[in-house]
Amino acid sequence: MQERSLPKNFVWGAASSSFQIEGTIPGDGRGPSIWDDFCAQPGKIIDGSNGTLACDHYRLFRRDVQLLADMGAKAYRFSVAWPRILPEGRGASNPIGIDFYKRLIDELLQKGITPWVTLYHWDLPSALEKQGGWRNRDTAYAFADYAAYVVEQLRDRVDHWITHNEPWCVAVLGHRTGEHAPGLKDPLAALQSAHHVLLSHGLAMQRIRALAPDAQAGITLNLNPSYPATPGKPEDEEAAVLFDGDFNRWYLDPVFRASYPQDMIKHYEKQGILGHQGWNFIQSGDLSTIAQPNDFLGVNFYSRGVMGDRGPAEEAAKADPLRYTGMGWEIYPDGLQDLLVRLAKDYPAKAYYITENGAAYDDHLTADRQIHDPHRLRYYALHLDQVAQVCARGIPLKGYFAWSILDNFEWAFGYEKRFGLVYVDYATQERIPKASYKWLKEVIAANKVFDVL
Ligand code: IFM
Numbered sequence: 001m002q003e004r005s006l007p008k009n010f011v012w013g014a015a016s017s018s019f020q021i022e023g024t025i026p027g028d029g030r031g032p033s034i035w036d037d038f039c040a041q042p043g044k045i046i047d048g049s050n051g052t053l054a055c056d057h058y059r060l061f062r063r064d065v066q067l068l069a070d071m072g073a074k075a076y077r078f079s080v081a082w083p084r085i086l087p088e089g090r091g092a093s094n095p096i097g098i099d100f101y102k103r104l105i106d107e108l109l110q111k112g113i114t115p116w117v118t119l120y121h122w123d124l125p126s127a128l129e130k131q132g133g134w135r136n137r138d139t140a141y142a143f144a145d146y147a148a149y150v151v152e153q154l155r156d157r158v159d160h161w162i163t164h165n166e167p168w169c170v171a172v173l174g175h176r177t178g179e180h181a182p183g184l185k186d187p188l189a190a191l192q193s194a195h196h197v198l199l200s201h202g203l204a205m206q207r208i209r210a211l212a213p214d215a216q217a218g219i220t221l222n223l224n225p226s227y228p229a230t231p232g233k234p235e236d237e238e239a240a241v242l243f244d245g246d247f248n249r250w251y252l253d254p255v256f257r258a259s260y261p262q263d264m265i266k267h268y269e270k271q272g273i274l275g276h277q278g279w280n281f282i283q284s285g286d287l288s289t290i291a292q293p294n295d296f297l298g299v300n301f302y303s304r305g306v307m308g309d310r311g312p313a314e315e316a317a318k319a320d321p322l323r324y325t326g327m328g329w330e331i332y333p334d335g336l337q338d339l340l341v342r343l344a345k346d347y348p349a350k351a352y353y354i355t356e357n358g359a360a361y362d363d364h365l366t367a368d369r370q371i372h373d374p375h376r377l378r379y380y381a382l383h384l385d386q387v388a389q390v391c392a393r394g395i396p397l398k399g400y401f402a403w404s405i406l407d408n409f410e411w412a413f414g415y416e417k418r419f420g421l422v423y424v425d426y427a428t429q430e431r432i433p434k435a436s437y438k439w440l441k442e443v444i445a446a447n448k449v450f451d452v453l
Helices: 034-039 057-071 095-110 138-154 167-175 187-211 234-257 262-271 286-290 312-317 334-346 374-392 435-446
Strands: 011-015 075-079 114-120 160-165 216-222 226-228 296-300 305-307 352-356 397-403 422-425 430-433
Touching: 011 114, 011 352, 057 095, 057 430, 057 435, 075 160, 075 397, 095 114, 095 138, 114 138, 114 187, 138 187, 160 167, 160 187, 167 187, 167 216, 167 234, 187 216, 187 234, 187 262, 187 286, 216 234, 216 352, 226 234, 234 262, 234 286, 234 305, 296 334, 334 352, 334 374, 374 397, 374 435
Parallel strands: 011 075, 011 397, 075 114, 114 160, 160 216, 216 296, 226 305, 296 352, 352 397
Antiparallel strands: 422 430
16 A cells, blocks of 8 residues: 545545434433434343443543543544434424533534534434434424534534434335334335435535525435446346445435436336335425535445455455454445546536545553554555545545444344444543554544554
């Protein structure tokens, strides 16, 4: 790997989300979310855990901001918990909740770290789920009102807004496969939810523009470039187009082109999942609402999809930490460059930011309480090498947020999967910066990616 510089003013940061790190302290006015409810259902979270304490960031945030500052982070991407702000999802607000974010942001600003606020990272207020959650169009309007309230409260401190994190996960993992809250296995509910989340993005963008005209605002999508296992083999090629449609284009097209992809409309129709009301949940004018001009697209990149049979050798390779992460996700750094080249061509944006990228691996504390995480460090190095190459091609990739600053609650995997640059000893809440953190700190200081292998 050759040494490569990043552009001047490149935004280096790390990311987190509310439910994954904050903890839910009784008596602070926060209402329950669908993730509290999901965790309470036996068998949903692999280690039976929940978000009650998580990283106790709600109380320890100053320590965590110091860790970001020590690493040299220029920006921190975190999410606001909707049920902390509006415990019932709409109506009365909770001043203790908004005050928490004001204190967090003040701490960041004092340390010269720019806050990037995600308005929705999956913790929907339970009260709204009782009314149909994202299947219900009203939730899109409730989200826009919540977003406007948060922007009003924080616009004196915040200039970077992300409406949603990974609508694909909300729709598909939450409503089609049931792996995430609210745990439905209903493909029609997934399509409805995807549409209402996208609609709520557009509605919230309008409110952000009105309230904070000088702020930068956009959405974060998790994108997974797809490849045929055997290039040229028609079934694999077709499957790759379908995967791309379901995973990427279903979200990119409405946001950038005010339309849903025709081939996917036909595909879902052929699957017979639409019911007698057909596409009625998409109302006239929705797509132009969704396609608000964005200042940037946030891209969460972890891996790629390969469609078709890759043979038995590939199955065996899953145990190889140089080829697969601890999540069983293939390490394919070239995919990051392929993806950004494709985005720049098909979905041109003023700016792109990698708003998440990182890897879970099993970490082991040494006797002197260190974490040597060579595989995670290698993952970062290989991906940052691609980031530098993308920038060198003149594509406006303007920043990179590592996922995540801390080990945290990895949804259905509970605390078993560690994505942090900083190890969290959950028994004591001690924070231990890993070798990858120390390496990234040097990279940020040099504004250069260099070899570590
Ligand atoms: O932990 C998640 C995060 O909440 C959303 N993007 C992917 C990460 C790793 O799975």
